[in-house]
Amino acid sequence: MSGERDLRKLLNGMRPELNAGCYVFATVPPSxxxxxxxxxxxxxxEREGRTLVVPREEADAAGLAYDYTAAWITLRVHSALAAVGLTAAVARELAGHGLSCNVVAGFHHDHLFVPLERADEAVALLTELAGRSA
Known part of the structure; x- marks a missing residue:
């Protein structure tokens, strides 16, 4: 099943969903x-190590060091891996409001990790972007 490639349809259909919890980026040696x-x-x-994005509670229990706590937002539109412009549009929108955004593409959806304390703002901005793309 292939995903959507049309940027306007992708933006309009994003339906950003905030996943529960707090997530952190930690690293362990590559092997x-x-x-x-x-x-x-x-x-x-990566050569330098294996990055793990994990729930903060699991990182704490395992003694993993981290310095970035994030909220996880899933864009519910089924985006094609070859689609052009979705990541750029989302990043531009969030960056315009001073929000960092780490994007991970899954086979079906794009996933955004944004500063935990600004999660609701990020969802609102993405929802507004989707509305402007209708």
Whole structure:
């Protein structure tokens, strides 16, 4: 099943959804296993280490260090991995309001990690962007 490629339809259909909880970015050595009791929602393998995006409670319990706490927003539109412009439009909108945004593309949806304390504002801005794209 292929996803949507039309930018206007992608923006209009975003339906940003705030997932419950607080998420952190931690790292372990590239060859190290994921610590017991930690279930990452995202992993990225880099030469310097394996990045784990995990619920803060799991990171704390496992003794993982982190310095960025985030809220996780899922864009509910089924975006094609080859779609052009969605990430740029979302990042531009949030950046225009001083919000950082770390984007991860899943097969079906795009996922945004934004500063925890500004999660509701980010959802509101994305909802407004979707409305302007109708």
């Amino acid at each position: 190290a296993p994921v610590p017991p009791g930690v279930a990452p929602v995202v992993t990225v393998l």
